[in-house]
Amino acid sequence: MSYIGSLDQGTSSTRFMIFDKTGRIVGHHQLEHRQILPNAGWVEHDAAEIWQRTQEVISEL
16 A cells, blocks of 8 residues: 655644545654744744654654
């Protein structure tokens, strides 16, 4: 059977989902990452943390 994996990098989390050929979700995993707020109205993220979360959500499935 064939599957499609989809990675969603959002503002507050990284999510990975796997779909079957009919579009049904067969698995998903999501992890949050820190929001760094250096000034009012600013949001920054740690690229190394995002990369780590990316590897973790994919490995989990």
